[in-house]
Amino acid sequence: MKSIRTYLLLALIAIITLVTFLSLLQGYQASIAKAQQLFDDRLQSMAAMISNANQDLHPHNAGTEKLSSTVFFQILADDFSLLARSNNATTPLLSVDNDPVISGFKDINFSGYRWRVYILKDDILNRWIITGERSDIRYILAENVVTESIIPIVLAIPIAAFIIWIAIGVGLKPLRELTGQLRNKQADDLSPVLMNNTPEELTTLVATTNALLQRLNDAFVREQQFAADAAHELRTPISILKVQLHNLQNNEHISEAALLPLASGIERMGLVIEQILSLYRHSPEQALVKQSDIDLSAIVQSIIAKDYDQIATKQQKISLSGGEKCLVAGNQFALETLVQNLISNASKYTPNQGEIQVTSKHITSGIRLIIEDSGPGIPKEAYERVFERFYRVDGDRHDSGILGCGLGLAIVKHIVNLHRAKITLNHSTQLGGLKVVIDFPKNSMR
Amino acid sequence: MQVLLIEDDIALAEALMQSLKYEGFAVNHLTQGKQAITSIKTELPDIVILDLGLPDIDGTEVLKLIRQESADLPVLVLTARITLEDKVNGLDLGADDYLAKPFEVAELMARLRVFERRASSSKHSGLSIGNVRIDSASHQVSVTGENIDLSRREFMLLKALMENAGRVQTRYSLESKLYSWGEEVASNTIEVHIHHLRKKLPDNFIQTIRGIGYIVQSA
Numbered sequence: 001m002k003s004i005r006t007y008l009l010l011a012l013i014a015i016i017t018l019v020t021f022l023s024l025l026q027g028y029q030a031s032i033a034k035a036q037q038l039f040d041d042r043l044q045s046m047a048a049m050i051s052n053a054n055q056d057l058h059p060h061n062a063g064t065e066k067l068s069s070t071v072f073f074q075i076l077a078d079d080f081s082l083l084a085r086s087n088n089a090t091t092p093l094l095s096v097d098n099d100p101v102i103s104g105f106k107d108i109n110f111s112g113y114r115w116r117v118y119i120l121k122d123d124i125l126n127r128w129i130i131t132g133e134r135s136d137i138r139y140i141l142a143e144n145v146v147t148e149s150i151i152p153i154v155l156a157i158p159i160a161a162f163i164i165w166i167a168i169g170v171g172l173k174p175l176r177e178l179t180g181q182l183r184n185k186q187a188d189d190l191s192p193v194l195m196n197n198t199p200e201e202l203t204t205l206v207a208t209t210n211a212l213l214q215r216l217n218d219a220f221v222r223e224q225q226f227a228a229d230a231a232h233e234l235r236t237p238i239s240i241l242k243v244q245l246h247n248l249q250n251n252e253h254i255s256e257a258a259l260l261p262l263a264s265g266i267e268r269m270g271l272v273i274e275q276i277l278s279l280y281r282h283s284p285e286q287a288l289v290k291q292s293d294i295d296l297s298a299i300v301q302s303i304i305a306k307d308y309d310q311i312a313t314k315q316q317k318i319s320l321s322g323g324e325k326c327l328v329a330g331n332q333f334a335l336e337t338l339v340q341n342l343i344s345n346a347s348k349y350t351p352n353q354g355e356i357q358v359t360s361k362h363i364t365s366g367i368r369l370i371i372e373d374s375g376p377g378i379p380k381e382a383y384e385r386v387f388e389r390f391y392r393v394d395g396d397r398h399d400s401g402i403l404g405c406g407l408g409l410a411i412v413k414h415i416v417n418l419h420r421a422k423i424t425l426n427h428s429t430q431l432g433g434l435k436v437v438i439d440f441p442k443n444s445m446r
Numbered sequence: 447m448q449v450l451l452i453e454d455d456i457a458l459a460e461a462l463m464q465s466l467k468y469e470g471f472a473v474n475h476l477t478q479g480k481q482a483i484t485s486i487k488t489e490l491p492d493i494v495i496l497d498l499g500l501p502d503i504d505g506t507e508v509l510k511l512i513r514q515e516s517a518d519l520p521v522l523v524l525t526a527r528i529t530l531e532d533k534v535n536g537l538d539l540g541a542d543d544y545l546a547k548p549f550e551v552a553e554l555m556a557r558l559r560v561f562e563r564r565a566s567s568s569k570h571s572g573l574s575i576g577n578v579r580i581d582s583a584s585h586q587v588s589v590t591g592e593n594i595d596l597s598r599r600e601f602m603l604l605k606a607l608m609e610n611a612g613r614v615q616t617r618y619s620l621e622s623k624l625y626s627w628g629e630e631v632a633s634n635t636i637e638v639h640i641h642h643l644r645k646k647l648p649d650n651f652i653q654t655i656r657g658i659g660y661i662v663q664s665a
Contacts, residue, residue, distance in 0.1 A: 235526040236455050238548040243461035246551035250468050270548045298618055304658045305614035309553070320657025358657070 004175075008168050013161050020153055028146050035142035039133065040105060040118070047120040047131040050075065054084055055125065070137045072115075076128040083127060093117070093130055101128070107135065174199050178206065190217035231277040238273065241266045275407035278337045294335055296326040296369055296440075297360045303339045304358070310344065315353045318343075322361035326369075328440045330419045338415040341408045342371045342436055350375035355431055366442045372428035372435040383425045387413040447562055450491035451475045452482045452508065453524070454501050462495075465551050471558070479503040483511050490516055493561050495554075498525040498536070506539055513540040520561040524549070556612055559664070563609045575611055575662060578651060580604060594646045599624055603639050607652060612664035614655055 050073050067073070067086035075083040080094045093110065094101055103121045107114060110132070117132035174195065181193050192210040195202070245263055248254050300320055304311070311318050328335065346356045350373040359370040378386060385391050390406040416423045421440040428435035449471045453459040459475050466473045474491065476482045479500045486494070494512060498505030505525070512521060523541040525532065536544050543557050563573050573580050577590040585601055587594050596604065606623045607615055617636050624639075625631050640660060644652055653661050 232526060235547040236458060240455070240458045240461055242548050243458065243465055243551055247461060247464045247468065250465075273548075298616075301616040301618060301658045304655065305616045305619075308614040308655070308661065318655060318658070323657045 005165070005168050005172055009161065009165050012164050013157065016160060017157060020157065024150055024153060028150065031146040031149070032139075032142050035145055036138070039116070039138050039142070043105075043116065043118040043131050043133055044120075046071075046073070047118050047129045050131065051120060051122050051129045070134045072132050074128075074130045076130065078126045078128075080128070089132070093132075094119070094128060108132075174202055178202060182209070190214075190220065227276050231273045234269075234273050238266065238270045242270070272407070275411060278411055291329055291331050293327045294330055294332050296328050296335065296339075296367055297323045298325075299332075299335055299339050300343075300358050300360055300369075303336060303343055307340065307344060307347070311347050311356070314347060314350070316347060316350055316356055317354075318347075318356045319358070321357065321359040324361070326360045326362065326367045328367050328419065330440075334415045334418060338412055338438075339369075341412050345408055346371055346373040346375065346434070349373065350433060354433075357431060363439070365439060367440040369438045369440070370435065372431050373433040374428075374431040375433035377427055377432070377434045378425060380427075386425070447471050447493060447558075448491045449473045449493045449495060449558070450482065450485065451495045452479065452500065452505075453477070453495070453497040454499065455497070465555075466558075469555055469558075477501070479505070479508040482508055483515075486512055486515050486519075490519060492520075492565060493558060494519060494521045496521055496523050496541075498523060498527060498532075506535065509536070509539045509541060520565065522554075522557060522561070524554075556664075560610050560613070563611070573608055575608055575664065576648065576651065578608070578647060580608055589646070589648060596643070596646065597639075600639050600643050603636070604643060604647075607660060607662040611662045614659050614661045616659040618659075620659065 054075055067088060069088055072086045072089035074085045074089050074093055076092055076094055077083050080092050082092050088111070093108065101119065101121075103119055106117050106119060108117055109115070114135040115132040116135050116138060117130055120129040120131075122129060174197070177195060178193065181195075190213045192213055193206055195206055198206050245259065245266055248259055248262075249256065297320070301323075304318060304320070343356070343358070350356060354374040356371070356373045359368075361368055386409045388406075389410040391410075392406040413423065416438060419440060421438050424437045424439075426435040426437060447470070449466055451459055451462060451466070451473055453462065453475070454477045456477070459477070463473045463475055471493075474485070476485060477500075479502050482494075482496075496505055496508060496512075500508065505523070509521060509523070512519060520542045521540065522543045522545060523536045524545050524547065525536070526547045533544050542561065545554060545557065566573055573582075579588045580601075581587070582605060585596075585598075587596055587601065587604060602624055603620060606620060620636050621631050624636075640652060640654075651662060653663070655661060
């Protein structure tokens with residue numbers, strides 16, 4: 001069933017049509033019979049009238065009367081000779097060859113038509129009076145009368161269809177409202193569905209849906225809270241590990257090589273925790289509350305300044321082009337995380353002495369941020385997948401033991417979505433590596 | 447340099463003390479905020495490293511009390527709270543710097559060295575990097591022993607870069623150090639000052655990171 005409304009309309013119209021048709025058929029037959037009865041009565045009284053009005057007729061002065069072509073009369077003597085007639089009935093309709101003539105109604109053929117005739121035997125004057133009427137005209141008349149009464153009913157069906165369509169529409173309004181509310185929900189909006197005057201049929205549906213949304217929301221909050229708490233609690237222990245590692249590195253009796261796996265393990269653990277935290281920190285509710293106009297260029301500058309150690313260690317060249325004030329309506333912390341992840345990725349995957357170029361500029365549709373590097377880039381097939389959580393190009397066989405956990409770009413994507421921006425990956429024709437382009441709309445978030 | 451470490455996590459504190467001692471700092475360690483206040487009142491340390499999550503009173507309270515005691519005692523806040531609000535709040539309350547856990551020890555040391563240089567350039571009026579020496583008391587700058595003339599702005603710019611040696615200074619942060627709020631700053635002012643400074647300093651002493659800012663490498 002494609003639509004309840006269409007189904008109900010079609011079903012109701014079909015039923016109405018069928019019932020109307022049956023009753024019309026019945027009515028038509030009854031009406032036609034009644035009309036025939038009336039016409040017959042008329043024929044009969046006409047015969048009586050003619051008989052009374054022409055008492056003194058004699059066969060010798062047989063006269064004619066002008067009548068319309070659809071009716072006729074004849075007055076015949078006992079020997080079936082014409083005493084009087086209408087002008088359209090020239091020959092006597094009764095003769096001695098006929099079966100014994102009796103009074104009453106009869107259907108006969110005459111002058112090319114079928115006629116309904118009434119034969120009246122005037123016993124006093126001993127003569128026959130015949131009145132006739134063309135059968136087809138009678139039917140046309142009868143039909144006209146009946147049709148006149150049927151037409152309004154037939155015409156009423158489309159009007160009924162229209163009214164039913166509207167009535168069903170009104171009846172289904174709560175359902176439409178519910179559908180609309182569910183459809184307009186953002187994927188991450190788990191607030192309950194609110195309806196005034198919920199009809200009986202929908203109360204259970206609405207209640208169940210809301211209970212489901214509530215449970216889902218609770219689960220989400222618990223998951224977020226758990227991840228955030230766990231990660232938060234791990235910060236101090238990781239700090240201890242890092243400081244102790246540093247102390248060991250200062251110890252001349254321990255070789256640097258022995259500490260390397262320890263160092264990379266701690267580094268990696270720290271990274272995962274930070275990434276998990278920033279993934280859950282940027283929930284839409286939070287981001288939307290704490291938004292303001294933020295200069296993207298200033299963020300790029302401060303992030304590069306902050307992370308310059310990493311870039312300097314790899315002797316990479318980094319620069320910011322454009323750099324004019326690029327205001328984006330958004331969340332400062334989220335945008336910092338976004339820029340930090342992209343720049344740190346670029347530096348990580350670009351070899352020593354490589355180049356990273358950041359551009360921030362105004363374009364007609366808003367603000368554009370470009371980050372390109374001279375690294376190996378990402379194969380085209382992986383462009384979509386790199387945004388998935390814990391996905392890494394080439395999986396665990398990721399070359400050169402670069403630290404990472406596959407959350408960075410998932411976070412980037414998440415923040416980009418929050419700001420209604422668009423991210424595209426490309427091949428950098430200028431530097432040969434990856435080119436990340438993020439377009440922020442003029443009124444991101446609002 | 448006398449460092450007061452206020453940190454309630456014993457394991458972290460012990461590890462940190464070892465690192466700090468290795469770097470040549472003298473370290474005292476306290477686990478509670480109230481003790482720390484008393485200690486600062488009796489003897490002023492050179493630098494305070496403060497963890498915000500303390501068992502007795504909140505770290506921000508301690509920070510406020512420290513500021514009442516001494517306006518220019520450098521305080522580096524160490525914390526697991528790293529939202530922007532926490533950061534802004536901490537700096538507003540008078541922290542000189544802010545480091546989120548888990549941190550790199552190298553980063554911590556670099557920041558402590560900035561404090562150290564700042565202290566030395568104001569107290570002992572001397573700070574040298576390579577063959578450039580800056581004397582904040584007499585506003586003298588010398589390159590391989592020969593004095594050079596700098597305008598007031600150029601001097602402040604060089605001082606900011608040298609005190610923060612090894613860390614990139616963005617154009618914006620330099621502007622805010624040179625000019626007070628509301629003062630009109632042309633977009634290329636810093637570039638012009640740097641251009642003049644470079645002529646008087648050894649080649650490559652101030653490096654440009656295009657679009658971002660400038661850096662003086664620590665020796």
